[in-house]
Amino acid sequence: xxxxxxxxxxxxxxxxxxxxxxxxxxxxxxxxxxxxxxxxxxxxxxxxxxxxxxxxxxxxxxxxxxxxxxxxxxxxxxxxxxxxxxxxxxxxxxxxxxxxxxxxxxxxxxxxxxxxxxxxxxxxxxxxxxxxxxxxxxxxxxxxxxxxxxxxxxxxx
Numbered sequence: 604x605x606x607x608x609x610x611x612x613x614x615x616x617x618x619x620x621x622x623x624x625x626x627x628x629x630x631x632x633x634x635x636x637x638x639x640x641x642x643x644x645x646x647x648x649x650x651x652x653x654x655x656x657x658x659x660x661x662x663x664x665x666x667x668x669x670x671x672x673x674x675x676x677x678x679x680x681x682x683x684x685x686x687x688x689x690x691x692x693x694x695x696x697x698x699x700x701x702x703x704x705x706x707x708x709x710x711x712x713x714x715x716x717x718x719x720x721x722x723x724x725x726x727x728x729x730x731x732x733x734x735x736x737x738x739x740x741x742x743x744x745x746x747x748x749x750x751x752x753x754x755x756x757x758x759x760x
Contacts, residue, residue, distance in 0.1 A: 604631075604634050604668075604669065604670065605630075605631070605632040605655060605668050605669075606630075606631050606632070606666065606667045607630050607631075607651070607655070607665070607666045608629050608666070609627045609628075609629055609663065609664035609665070610625060610627070610628045610629065610651065610663075610664035610665070610666050611623070611625050611627055611628070611661060611662050611663045611664050612624045612625040612650050612651075612654060612661055612662050624647045624650040625647040625651050625661075626647070627664065628664075629664075649688070652686065653686070654666060654673060655668055655673060655680075656680070656681070656685075656686035657673050657677040657681055658686065660674060661673065661674070668680045668683060669683040669684075671683070687747065687750060687751065689743075691746045691749070691750040692750075693746055693750065693753075694738060695737060695738050695739030696737060696738075696739065697737065698734065698735050698736060698737055698738070699725075699733055699734055699735070699736060699738060699741065699745070699749045699752075700721060700734045700735060702738055702749055702753060703724060703725075703749065703752045703753055704721055706753040707720060707721060721752075724752040725752070728748045728751065728752055729748075730745075730749070730752065733745055
């Protein structure tokens with residue numbers, strides 16, 4: 604369940620001053636239902652999702668995810684949600700495999716442990732067919748899978 608009450612986010616921009624990205628949004632999402640946020644570019648959809656995922660702290664209002672307050676219980680909220688933006692931030696010149704291996708190494712995986720983890724992720728996410736393709740040549744969906752594998756590789760130690 605997700606519940607937001609008068610949720611707002613204000614940013615301070617040096618040039619524009621106060622920018623109200625989200626203004627008093629309230630909604631309730633019941634368990635087992637599927638919802639979508641619709642709106643024009645700049646309407647605050649991504650900012651709202653980032654507040655629910657505890658990436659941004661709300662300026663005002665409250666939000667609960669899975670029964671946990673996004674401010675007081677942010678660690679518990681993060682245990683119940685995942686957030687994957689459309690901006691995958693992949694290094695275009697690396698292959699999908701090189702990308703996942705790189706993040707595995709950054710997070711302490713080496714040798715056989717790294718190889719097994721990468722092989723498992725590529726099989727589980729059905730990515731073997733583009734394992735050696737450069738990230739800049741992948742479709743959006745393929746890039747999302749590489750991004751997921753990169754994140755999963757971070758936590759598979």
